[in-house]
Amino acid sequence: MGQGSPCTENAIAVPVGGPPDDATSTPIPTFGVPVAGVPYEQRRAAYAVIRNREGAVAAVHVPAGYWLLGGGSLAGETPEETVVREVREEIGGTLRLVHKIGEALQYFFAASEGRYYAMQAVFFRAELIEESHSPAEYALCWLDVSHPGPWFFHACHDWAVQQG
Numbered sequence: 001m002g003q004g005s006p007c008t009e010n011a012i013a014v015p016v017g018g019p020p021d022d023a024t025s026t027p028i029p030t031f032g033v034p035v036a037g038v039p040y041e042q043r044r045a046a047y048a049v050i051r052n053r054e055g056a057v058a059a060v061h062v063p064a065g066y067w068l069l070g071g072g073s074l075a076g077e078t079p080e081e082t083v084v085r086e087v088r089e090e091i092g093g094t095l096r097l098v099h100k101i102g103e104a105l106q107y108f109f110a111a112s113e114g115r116y117y118a119m120q121a122v123f124f125r126a127e128l129i130e131e132s133h134s135p136a137e138y139a140l141c142w143l144d145v146s147h148p149g150p151w152f153f154h155a156c157h158d159w160a161v162q163q164g
Helices: 079-091 155-163
Strands: 040-050 057-062 065-072 094-110 115-130 141-143
Touching: 040 057, 040 079, 040 094, 040 155, 057 079, 065 079, 065 155, 079 094, 079 115, 094 155, 115 155
Parallel strands: 040 115
Antiparallel strands: 040 065, 057 065, 057 141, 094 115
């Protein structure tokens, strides 16, 4: 049949319940429901949970909704490197990582790309040291998370905010 399509060549089969967390050998929290028979492209990502003095959470607004600061990892990049780079690109900010919150698996369909993803995301509690020192892709938003959610496009982002 030749080479796989760009949508399936990096596809993986991930068991429902998520892959085991290497540190604990227990399943990681899983969000979204995979569509049976559909190949999912694996995507590694890292995000930051940043709170201001009032407890609001830093986010960016995209057409699909709100997202935590962060995003997809580049080849060979650690989760820590990913989130620092993404925050610099997204809002022009400088980040200080405080601690790892955890990992989660999110199944989703990216309508703008026409692809299904199984995103394994690492979440960090972080502090914003400098809000904007370089050009930014998005304006920084502060979400009031004191009321019941959901607040974010991805349910795993809501989970991370509740954890950290």
